[in-house]
Amino acid sequence: MSVSIIVGAQWGDEGKGKIVDMLSEEADIVARYQGGANAGHTIVFDGKKYVLHLIPSGILHPETTCVIGNGVVIDPVALMEEIHMLESMGISVEGRLHISHKAHLIMPYHKHLDAAREKQAGSIGTTGRGIGPAYYDKALRTGIRIVDLLDRDVLREKIRHNLEEKNQLLQALYGAEPIDVDAMIDEYVEFDSRIDPYITDTTLLLNSALKEGKRVLAEGAQGALLDLDHGTYPFVTSSNPTSGGACTGLGIPPTAISSVMGVVKAYSTRVGNGPFPTELNDETGELLRTEGHEFGATTGRKRRCGWLDIPALRYSIMINGISEIALTKLDVLGVLDDIRLCTGYVVDGKVVKSFPADVATLSRVECTYQSYPGWKSSLDGIRSFADLPPAAQHYVEEIERLLETPVRWVSTSPAREDTFLR
Ligand code: IMP
Secondary structure (H helix, E strand, C coil), X not given: CEEEEEEXXXXXCCCHXXXXXXXXXXXXXXEECXXXXXXXXXXXXXXXXXXXCXXXXXXXXXXXXXXXXXXXXXXXXXXXXXXXXXXXXXXXXXXXXXXXXXXXXXXXXXXXXXXXXXXXXXXXXXXXXXXXXXXXXXXXXXXXXXXXXXXXXXXXXXXXXXXXHHHHHHHHHCCXXXXXXXXXXHHHHHHHHHHHHHEECHHHHHHHHHHCCCEEEEECCCXXXXXXXXXXXXXXXXXXXXXXXXXXXXXXXXXXXXXXXXXXXXCEEECCCCCCCCECCCHHHHHHHHHCCCECCCCCCECEEECEEHHHHXXXXXXXXXXXXXXXXXXXXHHCCEEEEEEEEEECCEEECCCCCCHHHHHHCEEEEEEEECCCCCCCCCCCHHHCXXXXXXXXXXXXXXXXXXXXXEECCCECCCEEEC
């Protein structure tokens, strides 16, 4: 049995889409295990740019089967838009995309509630895609699942029951307009007829494929530090992007996992609120943002930028079991005179050994930095490690040394061909 998991090792936006797209060539199935349309995976090939929010990046390889697992929360509008976009670009989806009948649906009231909550004090800075409220209903056991679409009466009753409560919440607590029950039922009945060809028991599909010796790539969305349990809570997403989430989010056993690859951006970024120890609120941060086009693929928001954070990455490697790294966006650092790596955290004059669990402490850490000379040149056209400028090679080797984990892949541009194996 062979499942390789790909996780984002930081706060998301590490460039997982590109790495999954590249590794899809070797995989029979690519399966997404958590999150929803809050993700934005950008892939560039043949000069075309594709941004996928829900459908696994493997869909761009005609031979690859794609799965959206039970752990994902599905926004019908986003899903249909994405299928339409792919089909209109000549990429056939039907017969290749399989959606779990156990996945939960994002309903319009989830998006309304997400938006309303974000207007309150102490907001998380969510993507506004209804993710938190949908997982909340899942945990509360009032969520609506894909399987509920099969029975119109059950669907009608569940929507009606949910809306009774949500409309009260929207009106009383947030002063928002109530939602019309009948219009919503019609919308979801119409969605059911369109989604029907894709729905299946993906747990069975994946486990049967594994028995036959097929190779599965499990694709995480967001990043480990946004994990609901292990991230910088409460400034996290509402699912488990860490490798453990792949088992529950797909229904595959831990014994099927053969490797975990962590995708690491050569510097750090974070969208939304929450602590960010190595953040650069200066010209260097601005330069990284412009050079790295650090604007959210889903919301267009500015990403906060900072130096690579070794203590945070050590923690991420530990909780995910990362055995190899794909290092992305190394080219972006080519504009800097010198580059820093945060090698340790100090709080109240004491070196901190473990990653702080509370936001208050994490917001107070002082970072210890190590400086490295920049290479001050473009990495255009470089397709091997040996051809990298010596300073860039040294930076990569230092990351490996400090993390005690090999950097197996290095990516030097958004294009598919500019990723090479060490
Ligand atoms: P939510 O997932 O929309 O509830 O947002 C919760 C937090 O996760 C916010 O800080 C978002 O900016 C962040 N987030 C969610 N999805 C992504 C992503 O794909 N990349 C980076 N940050 C994300």
